[in-house]
Amino acid sequence: MKFLVCISNVPDTTTKITFTPDNKEFNKAGVQFVINPWDEYALTRAIELKEAQGGTVTVLNVGEADTEPNIRKALAIGADDAIRVNAFPKDAFFVAQQIAAIAKDGGYDVILMGKESIDYNGFQVHGMVGELLGIPTVAPAMKLDMSGNTATLEREIEGGKEIVEVSTPFVASCQQPMCEPRIPNMRGIMTARTKPLKVVEPTGEGARTEVAAYALPPAKQGVKLIPAENAGELIKLLRNEAKVI
Amino acid sequence: MSVLIVVECDGGEVKKSSLEVASYGSQVAQLLGTSATAVAVGEATEANLAKLGEQGIAKVLYDNEPRLKDFVNGAYTKLIAAAAQQEDAKVIVLANSNIGAAVGSRLSVRLQASLATNVVELPKTEGGSFTVKRGAFSGKAFADVKLDGERKIIAVKKNSIEALHEAGKTAEVVSFSAQLTDADFADAPKQVVMQDQAGGILLPEADKVVSGGRGMKGPENWNLIEDLAQALGAATACSKPVSDVDWRPHHEHVGQTGITVSPNLYIACGISGAIQHLAGVNSSKVIVVINKDPEAPFFKAADYGIVGDVFDVLPKLTQAVKELS
Ligand SMILES: Cc1cc2nc3c(=O)[nH]c(=O)nc-3n(C[C@H](O)[C@H](O)[C@H](O)COP(=O)(O)OP(=O)(O)OC[C@H]3O[C@@H](n4cnc5c(N)ncnc54)[C@H](O)[C@@H]3O)c2cc1C
Ligand SMILES: Nc1ncnc2c1ncn2[C@@H]1O[C@H](COP(=O)(O)O)[C@@H](O)[C@H]1O
Numbered sequence: 343m344k345f346l347v348c349i350s351n352v353p354d355t356t357t358k359i360t361f362t363p364d365n366k367e368f369n370k371a372g373v374q375f376v377i378n379p380w381d382e383y384a385l386t387r388a389i390e391l392k393e394a395q396g397g398t399v400t401v402l403n404v405g406e407a408d409t410e411p412n413i414r415k416a417l418a419i420g421a422d423d424a425i426r427v428n429a430f431p432k433d434a435f436f437v438a439q440q441i442a443a444i445a446k447d448g449g450y451d452v453i454l455m456g457k458e459s460i461d462y463n464g465f466q467v468h469g470m471v472g473e474l475l476g477i478p479t480v481a482p483a484m485k486l487d488m489s490g491n492t493a494t495l496e497r498e499i500e501g502g503k504e505i506v507e508v509s510t511p512f513v514a515s516c517q518q519p520m521c522e523p524r525i526p527n528m529r530g531i532m533t534a535r536t537k538p539l540k541v542v543e544p545t546g547e548g549a550r551t552e553v554a555a556y557a558l559p560p561a562k563q564g565v566k567l568i569p570a571e572n573a574g575e576l577i578k579l580l581r582n583e584a585k586v587i
Numbered sequence: 588m589s590v591l592i593v594v595e596c597d598g599g600e601v602k603k604s605s606l607e608v609a610s611y612g613s614q615v616a617q618l619l620g621t622s623a624t625a626v627a628v629g630e631a632t633e634a635n636l637a638k639l640g641e642q643g644i645a646k647v648l649y650d651n652e653p654r655l656k657d658f659v660n661g662a663y664t665k666l667i668a669a670a671a672q673q674e675d676a677k678v679i680v681l682a683n684s685n686i687g688a689a690v691g692s693r694l695s696v697r698l699q700a701s702l703a704t705n706v707v708e709l710p711k712t713e714g715g716s717f718t719v720k721r722g723a724f725s726g727k728a729f730a731d732v733k734l735d736g737e738r739k740i741i742a743v744k745k746n747s748i749e750a751l752h753e754a755g756k757t758a759e760v761v762s763f764s765a766q767l768t769d770a771d772f773a774d775a776p777k778q779v780v781m782q783d784q785a786g787g788i789l790l791p792e793a794d795k796v797v798s799g800g801r802g803m804k805g806p807e808n809w810n811l812i813e814d815l816a817q818a819l820g821a822a823t824a825c826s827k828p829v830s831d832v833d834w835r836p837h838h839e840h841v842g843q844t845g846i847t848v849s850p851n852l853y854i855a856c857g858i859s860g861a862i863q864h865l866a867g868v869n870s871s872k873v874i875v876v877i878n879k880d881p882e883a884p885f886f887k888a889a890d891y892g893i894v895g896d897v898f899d900v901l902p903k904l905t906q907a908v909k910e911l912s
Pocket of ligand 1: 355379799800801802803825826827828829840841842843844845856857858859860861862863864867877878879880883895896897898
């Protein structure tokens with residue numbers, strides 16, 4: 343079984359978000375980047391399934407050279423090899439085209455992604471890749487088990503879940519409680535240095551959307567405190583002042 | 588040319604988020620000087636679909652193929668693509684739900700459309716361009732995104748658009764078939780399991796949420812959260828550590844790595860307000876924080892606050908709500 347795990351390089355979850363002076367780009371200065379937290383579920387689950395039934399795990403990132411530390415981290419966690427498509431990820435469609443091209447060339451059976459990127463919050467790339475390849479996408483998946491070429495997944499829907507069965511090849515986007523994401527150990531970090539990381543150039547058409555400007559949400563006015571003894575007063579304020587109940 | 592609106596139904600009813608989507612779509616149609624048609628998916632009744640007239644819809648297409656009752660990505664995509672073709676839709680509007688966003692991304696490839704998910708406002712169409720505002724960086728920012736393609740698909744974030752209610756107007760319900768085959772049902776569910784939902788209010792759809800953190804001390808105290816939620820008609824939620832240790836199910840976990848909610852009222856009880864938690868809730872209209880530590884970071888993001896013990900404060904709040912009505 344050939345697993346392809348797509349990882350996105352995102353600002354650490356504690357990052358205070360700021361933009362360049364023209365508001366067109368995210369300000370990377372001083373920001374720590376991590377593997378997108380949802381993608382860690384995809385990576386760990388692929389490694390677990392490979393350990394259980396054999397195969398290989400390839401990680402794929404569409405990004406510029408500065409994403410390599412996190413690609414190496416994925417190799418240290420247990421992926422066998424890596425591919426980086428050398429391009430700024432302009433939009434979801436641009437990224438999806440790169441992933442689809444590599445998935446097709448490499449004959450991957452299972453393409454795993456995260457539920458969404460925590461910077462772009464698209465929930466888009468997995469559906470687009472499935473459609474480009476003409477195969478099912480199960481998103482978001484809370485559980486993934488495989489038996490031969492058949493996968494059983496739990497897909498979260500609003501208010502419940504669906505049990506879905508698909509055969510390879512397919513795309514799934516992963517979220518908790520699928521597995522306990524692994525962290526690299528010393529041996530993993532040592533071996534990751536010599537695992538293959540191939541860099542390829544982008545293909546396909548360009549992007550279909552363009553960010554005109556970023557903006558921060560308006561600042562809060564400041565909190566109105568109500569003494570604990572008069573807690574009931576809060577409910578009156580919510581009705582008469584805030585008008586939300 | 589027209590605007591096509593995807594309406595999700597469940598148990599015969601149109602979902603609340605789809606009433607918002609319908610209202611969004613009919614306003615886009617007005618903006619573009621064209622008409623708005625809806626296509627319904629899920630289990631619907633003709634009477635409820637006809638009521639979409641109140642949200643400005645003239646016509647609703649509905650395929651009553653029984654296998655479409657549950658979400659099937661392949662079949663839904665084909666159905667909506669066929670409707671888009673028939674109606675010559677240039678703009679397709681759907682909910683930013685697990686269903687809407689999943690279908691939207693497949694459709695964008697099939698119809699060669701520009702796609703924006705998580706959209707929070709009506710588009711700006713000055714000078715022939717088409718720009719939408721969407722949430723990004725997990726609630727910490729917004730992006731104005733230009734949709735350059737000839738066709739556009741917009742997934743609207745829940746609770747960000749006020750639903751229209753033009754009383755008395757009805758839509759015409761027209762039966763529609765996309766000639767679906769077995770192959771379109773490849774990802775059909777083998778089984779659907781719905782959660783027991785306290786008071787029947789789904790967290791992603793709720794307009795009021797009462798949420799508990801580690802300060803609640805243990806699952807045995809959740810009746811305090813549930814009582815207040817029930818009195819208010821609110822859904823319940825929790826912080827990540829609470830679901831990590833199984834005090835509450837994971838689908839209640841809100842935040843950067845949980846679900847994002849944007850209710851009118853979010854009440855945080857015994858939650859410190861870590862940046863990852865705030866990312867999932869800071870687009871709520873009014874935030875109330877109850878915490879015994881006056882230095883808790885959540886107070887900086889709150890509109891109202893009580894510095895106090897949740898075990899003392901929550902019963903008083905529940906009592907006060909009951910006295911209101
Ligand atoms: C990669 C990553 C992703 C994360 N994603 C999320 C996420 O999506 N969602 C999320 O919630 N967290 C997330 N976290 C965790 C986050 O950093 C915090 O650890 C978490 O939100 C804290 O939960 P808490 O506020 O319930 O607990 P604590 O931080 O322990 O806070 C408990 C609060 O309760 C108060 N308290 C205690 N007793 C009482 C009492 N009797 N009455 C009133 N107040 C009381 C305390 O003063 C304290 O402020 C993430 C962390 C990481 C590293
Ligand atoms: N630049 C990228 N390189 C590789 N995979 C990506 C990239 N961007 C997004 N993905 C994958 O697509 C998933 C969904 O991303 P998004 O559609 O942006 O929310 C992520 O969780 C990743 O698995």
